[in-house]
Structures are given as C-alpha cells and as structure tokens.
Amino acid sequence: MAEFTMELNDEQKEVRDWLHGFAADVIRPAAAEWDEREETPWPVIQEAAKVGIYSLDFYAQQYFDPTGLGIPMAMEELFWGDAGIALSIVGTGLAAVGVLANGTEEQIGTWIPQMYGDANDVKVAAFCSSEPDAGSDVASMRTRAVYDEATDEWVLNGTKTWATNGGIANVHVVVAVVDAELGSKGHASFIVPPGTPGLAQGQKFKKHGIRASHTAEVILDQVRVPGSCLLGGKEKLDERLARARERAKSGGERVKNAAMATFEASRPAVGAMAVGTARAAYEVALDYAVTREQFGRPIIDNQGVAFQLADMRTQIDAARLLVWRASWMAISGKPFTAAEGSMSKLYASETAKKVTAQAIQILGGNGYTREYPVERMHRDSAIYTIFEGTSEIQRLVIARTLSGMPIR
C-alpha cells in the first residue's frame, strides 16, 4: 500500500531540475526574440532534441510515469521558460499522443519517428481537429473522409483551422467525419504522410500571445491517403461505428462517458502549462516587489502589494494541486465523478490570466513594456482559457457532471 506523499520522488526531482535548467538557460533567454519574430524557434527545438527533451522517448517516459506527475511536472517547467517556445516543443507530442492512443503498433513505429525527425533534422507534427464552424461544437465538423474501396485509399476534403504546426508539420493527424449520422462518434483520425498532394497551409495567424508557436489553417483538397493511414485500422473502425450505432439507439450514455474520460485525462496537462506561466510571472513580480523602492522602502512593504503576492502564490499552489490530483486520477483509472480534469484546467487557466495581470500591475510602467517579460506572459496566458476547451465549456462539463442535467 503506497503511502500518501506530496513529494516528488528522487528520479522526478532530477528530471524536474534538468528541465528547469533547460528552461532557464535555453528557453527563457530566447523568449523575447521568438515572440517578436513570430516564427517557429527551430534552433531551440533542435537544442531540445540534442539533449533528449524533444523526443518520443522523453514524452512517453513522462506520459507513463506511474504517479501521473511526469507530464504536469514537465509542462510546468517548460512553460515556465516560455509558453510559445514550449508549445513549439510539446506540440508534436500532442499529435503523437493521438497516434499512441489510437494507432496500431505498426502505425506508432512508422509515423511517430517521422513526427520528430532527428537532432540534425528536426521535424514537427500537427493535430488538426478544429474547423471554422466547429470549435467548441466538435460535432459540427465537416471535413469528410470517404473510403475508396477500389484503391484502398481514404479521400479527405475540408478545411481545418487553428492547427498548431499546421502546414509546416512533416506529419499531420487529421480528424474527419466518416459517418455524419453519428455526430462526434462518427469521427476517425488519419495520418497524412509527408508531401501528400492536396494538403496545403492556408492562412497563418498573427496572434496575441504564444507567438513563437505556429498556428495556421490546413486545407485538404482531394487528399488521398492509403488505407493503412486510418488510425487503428478499418476493422476496428467498423466495429466502433457499429457499437456507436447500437448505443445511439439504446441510450448513448456509455459512449458519451468514454469520450469525456479522455478529455478529463488530457486537460490537466494544459492546466500544468498555465501553472508554469503563472509561476514565472509571480516570481518576476516577487523579485521586483522586494527590490523596487518607492517612498523610501521596497514596494512589498505595503500590504496592498504584499497581499496580492500572497494571493497569487496561494492560487498558483491551489491550481497545481488540482492539476496533480486530476493527473493522478487519470493514471490510476479513478472515475472523474466531478469532472476533476476540467476543474483543474478551468482553475489553472483562469489563475494564469489573473496572476499575470497582477504581475504587470506590480511592475507598474515597467510591467507594461517589453523590457520585462510579464506583459508577454500575460498575452501568452490568454490561450489557456481558450484551447483544449474554453473556460465556458469546462464549466459546462463540470456542471453537467455534477448535476446530471443537460445544461446548455
């Protein structure tokens, strides 16, 4: 019987310190430059690949950490360095997890190495689900995948948007409708291999924050991929669709719950990113408050400033605890009876937005300039309440789970 402990084990501490060193020495010093350039920081990704942080091995090791804390710890440290650069480093991992979770062994072995490339020639991958008319409302997805039996190929048509690494990825994972009658249960994921004709980058977005991370539309025009690119394979898809059709007829609850459990398990990772950004801004603000003097004393001597810092730190720690709880629940297969994964993402992302705004206030005029990092951290933090389900969607999920009512 394992003892209850809030402490990381020695191995985890070692990994955390190693990641922190990389975040402090490599990521943070590059943050302002890549934010201004609004370009993918290839040299930093390459550095991460050289030391082993940008690799499937590293990601998988954290993912399968039996305590559940590997991923949240890694996310917090990397995003503490800089959110835009960190997303460029972990974005491929998010696409790779889609393949790890749904792909066959052969698909995992074939495609994941091509997502990362190698340290001398790094590549990235993209996960394309959102569409112009299907953001929060995933069931409205229109991108279609039609099976061509004669050639054993799938033909994909549609427009994806907001894809992290979209268009610059070596491998794209694309979610498409295979059975429109089944709503989100009629979706399947496909690998689009490097250089496949018909896939093109559309508009690249100029963003408010996380500007070092590439976000773009992906246009799919008669994209033909071999049958082997359907994640999980055709037999498994046909079985899943048949089950979904039956369950849709006789009370669809179980299907809904299975899908929800997947989101509950992945959302704490975004919460951890938010904790990293919030902690970074808090540290800058604390340091500033003890050194900046006005009226002949450090500004932290005023309760008006000191209490803000006390609240910031309290909320960051509370956010981390929610993230760790949900991550532990996910790895131990505990049911999310109160949507604890959504709770952690909701609270951590809202905390990051609030804390980074307070940090700007504590730095006064300096906080408002690009000479100091907190304005960037504040811009970056706004993404956390939007992607992987907006705060409103998290509240909807939590409220529905708590009440069992179809709240809209």
Ligand SMILES: Cc1cc2nc3c(=O)[nH]c(=O)nc-3n(C[C@H](O)[C@H](O)[C@H](O)COP(=O)(O)OP(=O)(O)OC[C@H]3O[C@@H](n4cnc5c(N)ncnc54)[C@H](O)[C@@H]3O)c2cc1C
């Ligand atoms: C920088 C960035 C990177 C991204 N990366 C990816 C990626 O790699 N792959 C990918 O597939 N997607 C990605 N996304 C898409 C992201 O997941 C969506 O933006 C998000 O799901 C919200 O969808 P939307 O933008 O269409 O907003 P909408 O769904 O149109 O929502 C607009 C507003 O309405 C509110 N709203 C909507 N429905 C309800 C409701 N029922 N109740 C209450 N309020 C509601 C929302 O909360 C929000 O405030 C990314 C987005 C951004 C900005």
